[in-house]
Amino acid sequence: MSHTVIVEHVSKVYRQGELDVPALTDISLVIDAGGFVSLHGPSGSGKTTLLNIIGGLDRPTAGDVIVAGKSLNSLSRSELAELRLDRIGFVFQSYNLIPVLSALENVEFIMQLQGVPDDERRERAMAVLKEVGLGGMEKRRPAQLSGGQQQRVAVARAIVSNPDIVLADEPTANLDSKTSAKLLELMQKMNQERGVTFVFSTHDPLVMKYARRLIALSDGRVVDDQSAGK
Amino acid sequence: MKAFSARAGLLLGLAFRNMLRNPRRSILTLSAISVGVWSCTSLAALARGVGAEMARDAIYNLTGHIQIHAPDYVEDPSIEHRFKWPNQKINRLLKEIDTAGIAVRVRVPAVVASERETRSVTLVGIDPAQEQGLSFIGDKISAGDLFSAAGKSGIVIGRALLDELETKQGKRVVLLSQNTKNEIADRGFRITAVFDAELESTEKSYVFVSREAAQTMLGMQGEVSEIAVTLKDKDKLHEYVTRLKQALPEFEVHSWRELEPLVTALNSIQNGFLFLWYLIVIVTVAFGLVNTLFMAIYERTYEIGLTQAIGFSPLMVLFEVVFESFYLLISGAIIGNILALLTNLWLKDGVDVSAFARGTEMIGVSSMIYPDQRISDLVAVNILVLIIGIAGSVYPAWRASRLTPVEAMGRRE
Numbered sequence: 303m304s305h306t307v308i309v310e311h312v313s314k315v316y317r318q319g320e321l322d323v324p325a326l327t328d329i330s331l332v333i334d335a336g337g338f339v340s341l342h343g344p345s346g347s348g349k350t351t352l353l354n355i356i357g358g359l360d361r362p363t364a365g366d367v368i369v370a371g372k373s374l375n376s377l378s379r380s381e382l383a384e385l386r387l388d389r390i391g392f393v394f395q396s397y398n399l400i401p402v403l404s405a406l407e408n409v410e411f412i413m414q415l416q417g418v419p420d421d422e423r424r425e426r427a428m429a430v431l432k433e434v435g436l437g438g439m440e441k442r443r444p445a446q447l448s449g450g451q452q453q454r455v456a457v458a459r460a461i462v463s464n465p466d467i468v469l470a471d472e473p474t475a476n477l478d479s480k481t482s483a484k485l486l487e488l489m490q491k492m493n494q495e496r497g498v499t500f501v502f503s504t505h506d507p508l509v510m511k512y513a514r515r516l517i518a519l520s521d522g523r524v525v526d527d528q529s530a531g532k
Numbered sequence: 533m534k535a536f537s538a539r540a541g542l543l544l545g546l547a548f549r550n551m552l553r554n555p556r557r558s559i560l561t562l563s564a565i566s567v568g569v570w571s572c573t574s575l576a577a578l579a580r581g582v583g584a585e586m587a588r589d590a591i592y593n594l595t596g597h598i599q600i601h602a603p604d605y606v607e608d609p610s611i612e613h614r615f616k617w618p619n620q621k622i623n624r625l626l627k628e629i630d631t632a633g634i635a636v637r638v639r640v641p642a643v644v645a646s647e648r649e650t651r652s653v654t655l656v657g658i659d660p661a662q663e664q665g666l667s668f669i670g671d672k673i674s675a676g677d678l679f680s681a682a683g684k685s686g687i688v689i690g691r692a693l694l695d696e697l698e699t700k701q702g703k704r705v706v707l708l709s710q711n712t713k714n715e716i717a718d719r720g721f722r723i724t725a726v727f728d729a730e731l732e733s734t735e736k737s738y739v740f741v742s743r744e745a746a747q748t749m750l751g752m753q754g755e756v757s758e759i760a761v762t763l764k765d766k767d768k769l770h771e772y773v774t775r776l777k778q779a780l781p782e783f784e785v786h787s788w789r790e791l792e793p794l795v796t797a798l799n800s801i802q803n804g805f806l807f808l809w810y811l812i813v814i815v816t817v818a819f820g821l822v823n824t825l826f827m828a829i830y831e832r833t834y835e836i837g838l839t840q841a842i843g844f845s846p847l848m849v850l851f852e853v854v855f856e857s858f859y860l861l862i863s864g865a866i867i868g869n870i871l872a873l874l875t876n877l878w879l880k881d882g883v884d885v886s887a888f889a890r891g892t893e894m895i896g897v898s899s900m901i902y903p904d905q906r907i908s909d910l911v912a913v914n915i916l917v918l919i920i921g922i923a924g925s926v927y928p929a930w931r932a933s934r935l936t937p938v939e940a941m942g943r944r945e
Contacts, residue, residue: 359937380845387843402549415843417538
């Protein structure tokens with residue numbers, strides 16, 4: 303099985319005034335293609351920081367991350383942006399969508415940046431919106447969608463361009479349990495049918511129930527890493 | 533760059549929608565830009581109108597576009613500096629250029645005396661037919677006919693001078709001047725006509741007799757003081773003056789700009805002040821725009837982080853903000869230009885500044901100002917607004933582009 307992400311001895315230290323606050327300490331792990339992985343732990347355990355570093359949104363103080371065979375440390379900000387565009391999908395906790403764009407346009411956003419022709423772009427975006435259960439809501443702006451619907455649009459946007467990996471930062475944090483379950487089923491379906499790798503940061507037990515690999519973090523260190531059911 | 537046009541289209545679309553996002557703020561910014569453009573272009577139109585009026589008055593006030601004199605006449609416009617007329621060479625040269633009118637004159641300092649008052653004036657001996665359409669005297673006779681009644685003994689004087697001399701039309705005045713023998717020549721003339729001019733100073737400065745009468749009085753038979761020429765195409769002024777100067781080294785040839793240095797200087801000063809005004813207004817507007825953009829960026833910091841997270845490069849963030857500024861500037865400029873054109877339409881019959889007549893007369897401006905909206909001013913103002921506005925917006929745009937996704941998205945919490 304190929305490796306989608308390799309994390310090599312990553313540490314992250316934040317400077318707060320006169321103090322150095324370690325957020326991650328010497329983390330190494332490998333995420334295989336097709337994985338459905340949760341990074342879980344209490345608040346402040348470093349799961350969002352790790353997710354940000356894997357996604358090239360933040361840089362480690364030490365160590366490196368390899369995504370799709372590329373060392374993130376070697377990439378400029380623009381090159382990181384290109385990598386995120388082509389290889390990584392993101393789903394955030396909330397406010398995932400661009401408010402001035404409709405659901406369809408939000409889903410088309412990444413493909414438009416990638417230069418996908420208009421017709422193909424529209425067709426793919428419509429299809430994936432239908433797939434996530436939002437057929438008929440294409441023209442709605444984010445403000446006209448519920449929280450769960452917005453997260454579905456975000457998932458649609460994240461997967462529509464067939465990225466290597468989707469990073470989801472507490473995607474169910476603002477959803478009720480029923481909506482959370484529906485969203486997780488959707489992502490599980492995408493993982494199984496499309497083979498997209500998903501990595502979540504979460505402290506939601508429901509998410510952990512769906513994950514096939516559970517990586518526990520505490521005080522910036524990996525304290526447990528096991529496959530579901532073991 | 534990958535899919536450059538698709539990205540540009542996306543950025544332009546986003547920037548446009550962002551502009552519409554906060555209508556009240558955008559309307560305020562648009563208003564500031566529109567008023568700025570309107571004030572610059574409208575002021576330019578009025579200032580150009582004043583400038584054009586000054587130039588027109590200067591040219592119409594006996595100067596013409598080009599004058600030919602004997603050497604040193606301009607420095608010392610006395611009878612000593614005269615030349616023989618007709619002159620075959622000058623006639624041939626003037627036929628080669630595209631003239632609208634040619635007036636040959638005697639023009640010397642003189643004193644005019646009525647029974648009660650005496651005033652120093654410029655005596656101008658003219659051929660009335662030549663002055664038609666070339667100078668004010670051919671068109672400004674308000675009472676009586678030019679020399680017709682009294683023939684060679686008729687004189688035309690301005691209304692203001694008539695009052696100062698405490699005389700009236702039909703009465704006689706005496707002209708005194710130096711003749712060609714350096715003796716005092718005097719002769720009585722009957723006031724056959726009175727002229728009204730835009731400027732009171734003009735009415736007080738000149739008296740007109742027929743050229744033949746002036747030549748007889750001064751002993752200048754076969755001689756004149758100046759030739760004034762008006763052109764059909766004033767844009768060829770420089771070319772024709774240069775040509776005449778080269779061809780007539782034994783004469784002095786001047787353009788009206790050289791003969792009216794005050795008007796030329798005022799026009800230059802006016803250009804400088806206009807440009808300064810443009811800069812002040814446009815820079816002020818640009819500060820307002822920059823402030824608006826900072827507010828917009830502050831409100832959208834999370835969104836900037838989000839767009840970077842999902843694929844925007846720093847350069848695209850910069851362009852998104854610059855494009856929004858461009859939309860505001862273009863829309864504001866269009867509204868400002870429309871307002872300026874409507875203002876010009878409203879003022880097309882002129883602005884009456886007669887309440888300030890004494891002040892305006894000092895700079896040779898009549899009591900009506902007609903807006904003169906030039907394309908060059910519109911282009912200059914609009915280009916300046918765009919350049920300064922875009923340049924100003926680059927700073928907030930650059931600040932936005934420097935935010936990392938994590939910084940930007942973290943600022944919401």
